[in-house]
Amino acid sequence: MVLYLLLVYAIVRYRARASDGNIEPPQVFGSVEIELSWTIIPVLIIIVLFLTTAGVIFALQDAPKPANALDITVIGHQFWWEYRYPQFGIVTANELHIPASDPQHPRPTFMKLTSADVDHSFWIPQLAGKTDILPNRVNELWIDPHVPGRYEGQCSMLCGVQHAKMLLVAYVDPPEKFDAWVRQQQQAASNAAAVEAGRQVFEHVSCINCHTVRGTQANGQFGPDLTHLMTRSTIASGAVPNTAENLKQWVANPDDFKPGVLMPNMHLTAEQLNQVTAYLTSLE
Amino acid sequence: MNTKNQFAESAATVTEPLEGAHDLTVLPPEKVTWLEHLHGWIVTVDHKRIGILYILYGVLFLLVGGLEAVLIRIQLFRPLNNFVSPQSYNRLFTLHGTTMVFLVGMPILFGFGNYLIPLMIGARDMAFPRLNAFSFWISAFAGFLLYYSLVGGVGLAGAGSAPDVGWFAYAPLTEPAFSPGHSTDYWTVSLLLNGIGSIGTAVNIIATVFCMRCKGMTLMRMPLLPWLYATMSTLVLLAISPLTAAQIMLMADRYLGAHFFDSQAGGSAVLWFHFFWIFGHPEVYVLVLPAFAFANEIVPTFSRKAIFGYPAMVVASVAIAFISLGVWAHHMFTVGMTSVSNAFFTLSTMLVSIPTGIKLFNWLATMWGGRIRFEMPMLFTTAFLFQWVVAGLTGIILSVSPFDWQVHFSYFLVAHFHYVLVGAIVFMIFAAFYYWYPKATGRMLNQRLGKLHFWLMVIGFHMTFDVMFFVGLLGMPRQIYTYMPDRPWTVLNQIVSIGGVVQALAVLVFAANLFYSWFRGEEAGPDPWDAWTLEWATNSPPPVYNFATEPEVASRRPLWDLKHPEDPDFAYE
Secondary structure, three states: OHHHHHHHHHHHHOEOOHHHOOOOOOOOOOOHHHHHHHHHHHHHHHHHHHHHHHHHHHHHHOOOOOOOOEEEEEEEEOOEEEEEEOOOOEEEEOEEEEEOOOOOOOOOEEEEEEEOOOOEEEOOOOOOOOEEEOEOOOEEEEEOOOOOEEEEEEOOOOOOOOHHHOEEEEEEEOHHHHHHHHHHHHOOOOOOHHHHHHHHHHHHOHHHHOOEOOOOOOEOOOOOOOOOHHHOOEEOOOOEEOOHHHHHHHHHOHHHOOOOOOOOOOOOOHHHHHHHHHHHHOOO | OOHHHHHHHHHHHHHHHHHHHHOOOOOOOOOOOHHHHHHHHHOOOOHHHHHHHHHHHHHHHHHHHHHHHHHHHHHOOOOOOOOOOHHHHHHHHHHHHHHHHHHHHHHHHHHHHHHHHHHHOOOOOOOOHHHHHHHHHHHHHHHHHHHHHHHHOOOOOOOOOOOOOOOOOOOOOOOOOOOOOOHHHHHHHHHHHHHHHHHHHHHHHHHHHHHOOOEOOOHHHOOHHHHHHHHHHHHHHHHHHHHHHHHHHHHHHHHHOOOOOOHHHOOOHHHHHHHHHHHHHHHHHHHHHHHHHHHHHHHHHHHOOOOOOHHHHHHHHHHHHHHHOOOHHHHHOOOOOOHHHHHHHHHHHHHHHHHHHHHHHHHHHHHOOOOEOOOHHHHHHHHHHHHHHHHHHHHHHHHOHHHHHHHOOEHHHHHHHHHHHHHHHHHHHHHHHHHHHHHHHOEOOOHHHHHHHHHHHHHHHHHHHHHHHHHHHOOOEOOOOOOOOOOOOHHHHHHHHHHHHHHHHHHHHHHHHHHHHHHHOOEOOOOOOOOOOHHHHOOOOOOOOOOOOOOEOOOOOHHHHHHOOOOOHHHOO
């Protein structure tokens, strides 16, 4: 700001005026005192700024992990997120649930982040800064959110064609609600007889090569875990809301919502499509 | 003390050859066919012609890269837009970034260096004229090779066309598993060849500055522009080498089964980050030091005063170059470095601001007490000074790594580096065009078109890049081809896009001015700005041999001594 004022002053004050004629102004070549002053003062500012910053860096990065912390492993894939809760044996995708932490009894979440393929970056602006997700490397990040709510984020490192639609949602739940969510996710997949035909199609077309539905033959690792698919509010990593209609169109042709997505079009017949959709919508 | 006698003696030795240079008559144009004329330009080893070729090549790609930017902005004008496909969008920003850095910034700046350095140090040509021609043509070949990927990029795998991996091409996205086809190969080979050209020119500039100065021009009497170019060329030598090494490693990964960056076979993604940014950060200073160099010439001339604190300016430039070699990992605060590394790179990055600040203060002190003439070059330089303050301050903000964790790779970062690349470098390139165009062509650039260009550029620039800071703070990441309607980014993106189009118009006005003034510009004469360095002592355009006799100088401002024999500079040095 000071520099701006000086610049504006110099520009206005020392504009050439017609009345000046052709006389050259006095020539000044330099001044050791003045130059020393505008070297030393910035040095002092930098020292203060650096010490403050370094304090924050060490406080954030080297914070000890409390015993009651929640562990989550985040795995980046082209173009979706996998979350594992090793303490509860839960695997889910794209929508993260974490408990709100109470300042009196903090329960922070400690995440380990890694990638299954290329570089990604995990970013929920309102919860924490971003941390890159790199293959062959485990990064760490901890958050301690106090305000329950729904927080949006997305991948912030170019990871391929659908980098833009690698969205994510984090739900910070009150502790009771979080515990209820955990209990529900721990249950086995529903196995309703009414959708048996859909399950047959699901297991006989190659869906199960990539997707897992716990308690069935489907144990693929390349795509999102679908055991409790219908508890999620979006599909295709946040690209569209999770409705039966969208699910059906997604299975029929994934490129409609996310051109370049790695899930192939399985060329199902109309009947198979209806059966699979019915099966998927039963996975609550 | 017999100061008076010394004046008389030195003045006599200085005056004579320079006056001789003033009196040079232009040779009558030879009668040549256009084909012979064209051939003459292609086989030329004259530093002035090669300089102009570099600049024209850069301007051509400025238009191409600008068009890509406009397409990008049209796509982002509204959420879920379908103007281009996701993959085309990735190609557009990859080409835009690569083009603007390697095919626009470097060639134009090398072009000005080529043209000006021999003239400013009183030499007849660069130290190695043939190497000079070779460097230009191999760089030009590299540029067209990159764009040939649009035609030839479809490989056996059927994927391809232009590269789509971002201008920094983070591994392992560039590995064959994720980038089949040949588009990434075109990017790699193009930058490899371009790097050879850059290294050739850098060697040439260093040799010229250190070995070709005219009589009496000690290093500390040399104008600041050759000083900064020598510093920048040293950085080129140090920075391009790791890039070249990285490209060779990537080619080995892609074709020889090496696993440097192939994470599926135990390679390291972070290794590529290090190689790329140990090139990439000095590269920023490779581009910005010439911009400073232009300001160092333009600010004194139009303030009618000698540069304030010449020795401090030299030391600050060298210090910037030195420190810039130790800051690369500030591009990597989010990759999970240890807290000690993060703190180290925070400190080293903050340190750059000290020599940079010294430069700003010295320009301000040069203007202080002067009689500032706001001709076109000074207008652009003034805008540069204001914009450079913002660029520098946001740089310090970003060096605070906990803050960087938040805004890294968001549009805040995009706004910051465009403030550097456009707000500082492109503005100073425009200033340099208005300043030296009369020297190269003998004609002034049209001032009315110039004013229009300037105001369109200023308005467009601030609409685009000021607003981008806020888009970034609202959480929009870079390199996404579209965004969801429920995010609060739509209106801001529309302002940014309109600003982008205004800037594109400004560049078109500028290109038209270059063309128009070539034929219709006002006659410039040898010294239209009443300046003080040697290039203004010869004709405009200068003859092939530059100076009829080798000039001899006694101070930093030989033409000041000539014009003010009663108060010459060498009395004070």
